[in-house]
Amino acid sequence: MDRATNDSKIFNEQYAISLDDQDPLRHLRNEFIIPSKDDLKRKRIAKDGLGEQEGSQVPSTYLCGNSLGLQPRRTSIYIQKYLQTWATQGVMGHFKPLEDAVTPPWLNIVNDESSKEAMGRIVGAKQDEVAIMQTLTANLHFLLASFFKPTKEKYKIVIESKAFPSDHYAVLSHLAHHALPSSAMITIDPPSADSPLLPTSHIISVIDEHAADTALILLPGIQFYTGQFFDIKVITAHAHSLGITIGWDLAHAVGNVPLQLHDWDVDFAAWCSYKYLNSGPGAIAGLFVHENHGKVGHAEDDTEGYKYLPRLSGWWGSDKGSRFAMTNEFVPIPGAAGWQLSNPSAIDSTAVLASLSVFSETSMDKLRQKSLKLTAYLEHLLTDEPPQGSGDDLRQLYTIITPRNPEERGAQLSVRLRTGLLDSVLQSLEDGGVVVDERKPDVIRVAPAPLYNTFEDVWRFVSVFQTALREAHPAVGIEGEGGVMVDGGKDAAGWGEVK
Ligand SMILES: Cc1ncc(COP(=O)(O)O)c(C=O)c1O
Numbered sequence: 001m002d003r004a005t006n007d008s009k010i011f012n013e014q015y016a017i018s019l020d021d022q023d024p025l026r027h028l029r030n031e032f033i034i035p036s037k038d039d040l041k042r043k044r045i046a047k048d049g050l051g052e053q054e055g056s057q058v059p060s061t062y063l064c065g066n067s068l069g070l071q072p073r074r075t076s077i078y079i080q081k082y083l084q085t086w087a088t089q090g091v092m093g094h095f096k097p098l099e100d101a102v103t104p105p106w107l108n109i110v111n112d113e114s115s116k117e118a119m120g121r122i123v124g125a126k127q128d129e130v131a132i133m134q135t136l137t138a139n140l141h142f143l144l145a146s147f148f149k150p151t152k153e154k155y156k157i158v159i160e161s162k163a164f165p166s167d168h169y170a171v172l173s174h175l176a177h178h179a180l181p182s183s184a185m186i187t188i189d190p191p192s193a194d195s196p197l198l199p200t201s202h203i204i205s206v207i208d209e210h211a212a213d214t215a216l217i218l219l220p221g222i223q224f225y226t227g228q229f230f231d232i233k234v235i236t237a238h239a240h241s242l243g244i245t246i247g248w249d250l251a252h253a254v255g256n257v258p259l260q261l262h263d264w265d266v267d268f269a270a271w272c273s274y275k276y277l278n279s280g281p282g283a284i285a286g287l288f289v290h291e292n293h294g295k296v297g298h299a300e301d302d303t304e305g306y307k308y309l310p311r312l313s314g315w316w317g318s319d320k321g322s323r324f325a326m327t328n329e330f331v332p333i334p335g336a337a338g339w340q341l342s343n344p345s346a347i348d349s350t351a352v353l354a355s356l357s358v359f360s361e362t363s364m365d366k367l368r369q370k371s372l373k374l375t376a377y378l379e380h381l382l383t384d385e386p387p388q389g390s391g392d393d394l395r396q397l398y399t400i401i402t403p404r405n406p407e408e409r410g411a412q413l414s415v416r417l418r419t420g421l422l423d424s425v426l427q428s429l430e431d432g433g434v435v436v437d438e439r440k441p442d443v444i445r446v447a448p449a450p451l452y453n454t455f456e457d458v459w460r461f462v463s464v465f466q467t468a469l470r471e472a473h474p475a476v477g478i479e480g481e482g483g484v485m486v487d488g489g490k491d492a493a494g495w496g497e498v499k
Contacts, residue, residue, distance in 0.1 A: 069278030128335030221253030314341025428468030
């Protein structure tokens with residue numbers, strides 16, 4: 001079925017339910033704990049607190065996986081097993097394989113073959129190109145320490161002007177460590193004051209402008225504010241054609257869109273695991289180092305020892321066989337695992353493994369197929385002509401700032417509200433059991449995650465959002481202010497039949 005533009009049946013809840021009925025990934029929602037509306041209103045954690053009712057279990061409409069993904073049901077089973085192992089085995093938990101274990105012993109809890117393979121499939125990397133370790137900003141620092149090698153001629157770092165603050169600070173701090181001025185950080189500004197988007201051609205033109213003295217580029221795979229999915233392949237190839245190293249912050253891309261980090265020849269990348277990877281707040285993160293940079297060899301003059309890309313080292317990046325020999329001879333593990341420093345938090349690693357096991361039930365391609373449809377449905381409900389007799393046309397109160405081309409975005413749509421509406425709309429959404437997040441002064445980010453969100457979630461969000469706008473309506477007095485603010489631009493792809 002082709003895209004049903006302005007077909008009023010899409011505004012009908014039954015229609016959303018019928019899309020869910022056709023969704024082959026529908027069963028995956030059962031893998032997650034969806035907070036109920038009453039859960040969200042609770043003032044206590046426990047459901048069975050004294051004098052407290054269980055409350056109804058009507059699920060909330062949770063569209064905030066771009067900020068914090070929901071808890072997989074299996075996470076608590078995995079964590080219980082971790083706690084029992086610690087309780088019953090103590091230090092033996094490091095080494096002893098247990099018959100009913102769900103994870104390897106802690107010594108190898110992550111970065112064994114199976115976890116690297118599972119993470120590698122999500123980011124399109126070979127097993128040895130990924131490591132599960134540390135946190136996103138820490139990993140950016142470790143990678144910049146290895147990959148930012150300024151010379152007198154080439155010393156600048158290019159980032160976007162609205163980079164996530166942590167990336168901005170990380171870059172400035174590396175410049176400072178090399179005694180370089182902050183002016184060596186080149187920021188890419190949007191070419192138009194009317195849009196926060198960064199067209200690929202514009203990114204390339206800024207890179208070209210600074211190519212002669214740029215050492216490194218750091219960009220987001222998906223921009224956190226606008227939801228723009230950058231053309232990683234094209235921009236990476238362009239950087240390389242100019243001899244510039246390029247790394248990607250994949251916080252909002254990992255588990256959201258299919259990635260091919262190896263084939264795209266990305267030099268390095270880092271991501272967190274608490275958004276679309278559903279591993280819990282601040283959970284252990286991941287990094288990618290292309291196999292070209294992870295090689296370990298011997299210097300021709302053997303007295304020089306191993307030949308490898310210098311990094312900030314710790315004992316966990318040293319060869320497993322000699323790790324406990326205490327010889328103080330660093331034997332770098334080939335590949336990304338050689339960037340590890342410390343023995344990883346086992347409880348944290350356990351949560352990541354639980355999440356990866358859910359991803360193993362499907363593939364990024366299947367998730368993307370569903371995601372394209374979910375987000376296109378959201379877009380249509382927000383932008384299509386409302387059915388006759390449904391009251392005011394509320395579309396004049398907001399605009400979608402995320403690219404309209406589905407290839408240039410992931411799950412998230414960022415919706416900019418007319419000035420002054422944000423607080424009231426957020427309050428009404430909260431009252432209606434809808435969870436999205438805000439970016440001040442006027443943007444809400446709405447992200448249907450294909451692992452657990454439904455077309456009905458999307459429908460319900462739009463319904464509560466419209467009520468929220470109507471409630472805010474008298475406050476802003478839209479009467480007489482005509483003009484639909486919905487973006488023009490490229491059309492959305494078909495979202496009709498769910499395959
Ligand atoms: C794009 C981006 N980069 C960096 C970070 C910082 O992540 P962390 O606090 O895990 O280091 C975030 C956090 O949300 C982010 O969205």
